[in-house]
Amino acid sequence: MISFNSTQVWVHDQDVALDFYTRVLGMVVRVDVTMPEMNNFRWLTVGPEHQPDIAIVLMKIPGEPIMDEATHAKVEELMGKGHAGFLFFTTDDVDAAYAELSAKGVDFVEKPTDEPYGRDSSFRDPSGNHIRLMTPRQMG
Template sequence: MINIANAQLWVHDQDEALAFYTKKLDMEVRSDVTVPEMGNFRWLTVGPTNQPDFAIVLMAIPGPPLMDDATTAQVHDLMSKGFAGTVFLTTDDCEATYRDLKSRGVEFTETPEQRPYGIDAGFRDPSGNQFRLTQLNVSFGG
């Protein structure tokens, strides 16, 4: 059997990302390890408290030798446009979760709206990663 353990998001600043994910999205730190032998590489993961077997890796965008300057610039550019990936979150009550996250300082790009699959809203993290917050219709698998 295969399970998904981690998913990775590029972040501009790991400390800023850590504060956003733990203070605004109420996730918990799963690991925060710096490896001096690898040039002080930092392995930083967070996850929802109710999903202990899954974590999001908050990965700093590397430079040379892992990425050349042009590739690093491309990643930054895609992130600034919100096209480096999307995380899909589900909730039992999109409106209530929207109000709660907004009160914590999460800036939404789209307010909750009724869609064919449920109620859906959008926001981005400080690095530009997109999030969809969705309350799925029961008939759609929610």
């Protein structure tokens, strides 16, 4: 049996990302481990408190030898355009979540609108990752 466990987004600064995903979005830390034997590599994951089996890896863009300078630059460029990582979140009330997150300083790219699949909006995290927030339409 295969199960979903985690996904990863690139971040410029893991501490800034950690603050955003926990303080602003209300997620909890799953794992935060620094490994000195791996050049102080930090494995940092967060997730919704009510979904303990799901984690988002907040991964700092690596340099050599993992990623050469040209690839690193391409990832940075894609992040700046909001195309290096996408996350899709659902909520019972996207309008209430929009109001709450806007009050916390989140700059939405798209305000909530009605779509065939539900009520949908979008914003970006501090690293530029595109996040969609929606209330799914009840089908049937």
